[in-house]
Amino acid sequence: MPQALEEDTIRILVSTDNHVGYAERDPIRKDDSWQTFDEIMQIAKNQDVDMVLLGGDLFHDNKPSRKSMYQVIQSLRKNCLGMKPCELEFLSDPQEVFDGKADCVNYQDPDINISIPVFSIHGNHDDPSGDGHYCSLDLLQAAGLVNYFGRVPEADNIHVKPVLLQKGETKLALYGLSNVRDERMHRTFRDNKVHFYRPGQQKNEFFNLLTLHQNHYAHTPTSYVSENMLPEFMDLVIWGHEHECLIDPTKNDIANFHVIQPGSSIATSLVDGEAVTKQVAILNITGRRFTVEKIPLKTVRPFVTREIVLATDKRFKGLEKKQDNRQEVTKRLMTVVDEMIKEAHALWESTHGSESVGDEEPPLPLIRLKVEYTAPEGSKFDVENPQRFSNRFANRVANQNDVVYFYRKKTAVTRKIPNDSKQIREGVAEALESVDTIKVDTLVQEYFAQQSLKILPQAPFGDAVNQFVNKDDKHAVEMFLIESLSTQVKGLLQLDDEKVTDDLEAQIEEYKKVMEKDFVVGQHKQAQRKRRFKPKPDGWDSDLDGHWHAQPEALEELAAASPPTAPKIRGRTQPTSGVVFSYEDEEMLEEEPVAAEPKRATRGTRKTATAPTKKAAPAKKAAAPAKKAAAPKKAPARGRKKPNPFEQSDEEEEDVIMEDDDFEPPPTRPTRAAAKSTRQTTLNFASQSQKPVDATQKAIEISDDEISEDDDAFETMPAKRAKRR
Structure with a gap:
């Protein structure tokens, strides 16, 4: 590449769905995922790229193990840290593109x-959850190893702002759209609630690159994102979540942009799409043009899959008519598996070349043989137990428990379950037999399609089950039941006796529809609930009664904080749809008076909303115990000032503290240490008639005569808070 052209070329290594931590308890495959991720990072270092772009699912689990986190941090430190300067110029406001984190x-x-x-953006495996709405990428960003962008604070009102980068004459607008549940994302696009912002100046000179993590193909009418939903000004789309490697750019003639699907770097399921050669791409962007370099991964375990039909395969012709043909069928199937193992070894040798042959033994391959053993009427293929058949290849394959999958050709009919009047579709029963294709969401939806719920709402119920199974939230179902039933009971208690007597079931159905609607529009947000564990009882024996934190009655839910306000849209970029906010609108909102100035500002009362949010955080602790009037709403952060990351949880802390309002303060107050910790050193809370106190002046002792009843109640709280810490 010419020197002048190289100075204007941005080189990006693109990878998605690394799934670090997958099968880490498997004695054979436990190190596959992190070794491949380390190879990808080594490729980035050896190829001298300018940056690495990850398309979601860096970790396989929502709460990665310490081993997985350790291996990722070690690989990032080894390959990304160094003395070579980064030649990319950052043109964006980090407070905007990183959501203030x-x-x-x-x-x-x-x-x-x-x-x-x-x-990196997050995927559906490493998405934020729990108190604070944090994910594993937040930890890596706090450590300075990853730039986590593309957050989605509101699933039903999404604002996508680009990361603006420049190298030489090439300008890049990098858009990130992290994973949202596919049905909700489809609905948000359909309702035109996804707003993409463009640079305010020279927008036609930027190369627009979007990376997202959603279903690419229509599994159901609404469980995917169509390419035609994306804005037409995009030049290239990096599509994560789909594991099949389709790394060659394909052009969308309608939207006039190209799509690259890098696929996963490790096989997480034994399907045909995972058997495609795993590769990563190096994207070279010069001006508004791009090229793609494909690099196969060498640490990926070889995987060969095949499907045969015994009734039509020549190797099994005539066996169905023989009596006791199990031994012969098993013998011929073992021959097929042997051929697949040889094919896997040849695939490994072709990938690594002649230089590595003989230096190391090829790894045990992944083998998957799908066998349809449906026989003509009056005959039978007697197949062996799949577990027993698979164990015949122990020490020869990596997946020694599921080498073969037997199935019969079935028709779409319904059958009755014994001792049950309900019916279930045959497709669900078939899915139950296949552990590779079953998903919790699908199972719950199919089950509720045949079962009717009279009290509990279906959509939140399914979400709670999904959180319990996939996110390891032990109390998800319990909290869903408590929340749903309490809402129903409160609503019914407010009704007149005549309405309850006339049609109780209709009223219950009405409340259920309301809860369903709240969940659909995004008002049902479990992440905003604040919970805590009750103190363990004195007589509780963990050996006999079990762990206290595992008991349902150990968890209590605190009063929820007020819902967060919509994020303020800055005037640096302009949305392609929706309302446009400019700096003038922002200033006009901030200059609007919110509340009158408090009488005794020197006592640490909360300042009005016109104060900068960066310095107002310490004063909130002092104002929390007063609780005489609603606190004024804080002004949104402006410019590059750092917002208070604990802003959303202030009201929750107040609720926790005010549970002990019965506490009587001691009559004597020897020190003012707690009050001193809350004294503001930067802002002046004094009224206009008072003079500011010098910063070097010591705290003034106030006698008991000068303290009113209100002040006394106000001053006891800092000591109380210090005690709780």
Whole structure:
């Protein structure tokens, strides 16, 4: 590449769905995922790329193990840190593109040396959850190893702002759209509630690159995102979540952009799409043009899959008419598996070349043989137990428990379950027999399609089951039942006796529809609930009664905080749809008076909303115990000022503290240490008639005579809070 052209070319290594931590308890495959991820990072270092772009599902689990986190951090530190300067110029406001979670992009942090920055969105496996709505990428970003962008604070009102980068004359607008449940994302696109922002200046000079993590193909009418839903000004789309490697760019003639589907770097299911050669791409962007370099991965375990039909396969012709043909069928199937193992070894040798042959033994391959053993009427193929058949290849294959999958050709009919009047579709029964294709969401939907719920709402119920199974939330179902039933009971108690007597079932159905609607439009957000564990009883014996935290009655839910306000849209970029907010609108909102100035500002009362949010955080602790009037709403952060990350949880802390309002303060107050910790050193809370106190002046002792009853109640809280810590 010519020197002048290289100075204007942005080189990006693209990878998606690394699934670090997959099968880490398997004695054979436990290290496959992190070894392949480490190979990808080594490729980035050896190829001297400018940055790495990850398309979601870096980790396989929502709560990755310490081993997985350790291996990822070690690989990032080894390959991304260095003295080589990063040549990318960062043009965006980090407060906007990182949602206030980072002050700057990591390679501009003066405390660490990043030579290859990593930008990543989250997927459906490593998505945020729990109190604070954090995910594993937040930890990596806090450590300065990853730039986590593309957050989705509101699933039903999405604002996508680009990360603006420049190298030489090439300008890049990097858009990120992290994973949202496919049905909800489809609905949000359909309702035109997804707003993409473009640079305010020279927008036609930017190369627009979008990375997202959603279903690419229509599994159901609404469980995917169509390419035609995406904005037409995009130049290239990196599509995550789909594991089949389709790394060659394909052009969408309608939207006039190209799509690259890198696929996963490790096989997480034994299907045909996972058997395609795993590769990563190096994207070279020069101006508004791009090229793609494909690099096969060498640490991926070879995988061969095949499907045969015994009734039509020549090798099994005539066996169905023989009596006791199990031994012969098993023998011929073993021959097929032997051929597949040889094919896997040949695939490994072709990938690694002649230089590595003989230096190391090829790894045990993944083998998957799907066998349809449906026989003509009056005959039979007697097949062996699949577990027993698979164990015949122990120490020869990596998946020694599921080498073969037997199934029969079935028709779409219904059958009755014994001792049950309900019916279930045959497709569900077939899915239950196949552990590879079953999903919790699908199973719950299919089950509720045949079973009617009279009290509990279906959609939140399915979501709670999904959180319990996939996210390891032990109390998800319990909290769903408590919340749903309490809402029903409160609503019914408010009704007149005549309405309850006339049609109780209709009223219950009406409340159920309301809860279903709230869940659909996105008002049902479990992440905003704040819970805590009750103290363990004195007589509780963990050996006899079990762990206290595992008991349902140990968890209590606190009063929920007020829902967060919609994020303020800054005037740096303009949306392609929806309402446009500019700096003038923002200033006009901030200059609007919110509340009158408090009488005694020197006592630490909360300042009005016009104060900068960066310095108002310490005063909130002092104002929390007063609780005489609603606190004024804080103004949104402006410019590059760092917002208070604990802003959303203030009201929840107040609720926790006010549970002990019966506490009587001691009559004597020897020190003012607690009050001193809440004293504001930057902002002046004094009224206009008072003079500001010098910063070096010591705290003034106030006698008991000068303290009113209100002040006394106000001053006891800092000591109380310090005690709780």
